[in-house]
Amino acid sequence: MALDDAARQGQAVFDDWLAGLRQLYEVITAQTPEVVLVDEPEPVRAWTESAAKRWQPDAWSRHACDLTLENDPVPRKQAWVTTTQVNFCALAFPSVVSGHPDQAALLVLGHYLRNAWLHRVIREQGGAYGGGATQDSGAGVFKFYSYRDPRLGDTLDDFRRAIDWVCSSPVDPDALEEAILGVISGLDKPRSPAGEALGVHQERLFGRTDAYVEGLRQQVLGTTAEDLRRVAETWLANGEAAEAVVTSEAGAASLAARGFERFELNG
Structure with a gap:
């Protein structure tokens, strides 16, 4: 509050x-x-x-204390209303956290979906300024998103169609290689000396050592077409997703029939 x-x-x-x-x-x-x-x-x-x-x-002499958070149920379909002529859409599935065996394949899947399907459908055909998919291992979710999007319900439907597409269509080897290189590029992204030191410190607080990073890199490099289908079917095809949009009054009204709950976005 x-x-x-x-x-x-x-x-x-x-x-x-x-x-x-x-x-x-x-x-x-x-x-x-x-x-x-x-x-x-x-x-x-x-x-x-x-x-x-x-x-x-x-x-x-202090020590870490237990932090207990109440698992309050929240609406799984939220429409946040503000003054806007475009929409911002998101669809999120519970997935995995760092260290899980499926983390690497989900990271690659995010790049693959964005490059091979979502960019064309969400941006080129749908008119959104941008959009994509990504695995967030810190939060343990796989996310689809679009921003400055003239569409609303159709974009949410396209997110789900992307899952059907990757589960039922042959994986393009070139697009898979591009997705793998995209993930590796992110892992090897150069940082300033201070940023590198602080980043390593933060990673090690969570047990992510140099050996962990190297292991993840090798898992990413070894990701196969079958891995993409498997994690898509395991974590996305049958998963219960949460949907949220930032939209206008008219946009929220159009989503009421889908069961979206309206919230006011102040400021």
Whole structure:
């Protein structure tokens, strides 16, 4: 709930909202703090000596606490209304997280669908400014999307037709190779020295070591046509998806028959 919404609903609602923030603050500050410094060797040594004097042992004696989130049911079909002449569409399926054996094939599938089918159907034929599909292993979802799209329901239907297409049509070897190279390019994307160091630190917090990245790279390079069909059938063809759009009043009204729930997008 936003601050202005809580304030408008009365003191009791506002107090509950504020209590939630205090609880979140307590969860965050109960964790063991970490400091990451990226610099030349000599400044790092000097700063480390200074930090050792300033940071007392009790500052590091905390430990990670359990974070329990309520699994509140949310509408699986949402239409967010704002002032717009174009639409933004999304379709998401629960999939896998980092380290799962199907992660590599799903990463390749996202590139394959975008290059071989969605670009032509969503952008060239449908008129959207852009669109595609991607595997988000951080969130554990496989997502279809379009943006600045003149269409709405037809685009959502095309997302599902893309799944039928990849499950029933022969996989184009050239398009598969292009998709694999696209994933590898993302894995090997150059970063600044500081960005590289911070990225490695963040990855290792989640157990994604150099060996993990190399293993994922080899899995991507070894992805086959059969792998694409298998993960599409396993995670997309029979999966329960969530749909969401950003649209106009008229767009939301046109989706009411599909069971979409209307929400107001302020600001």
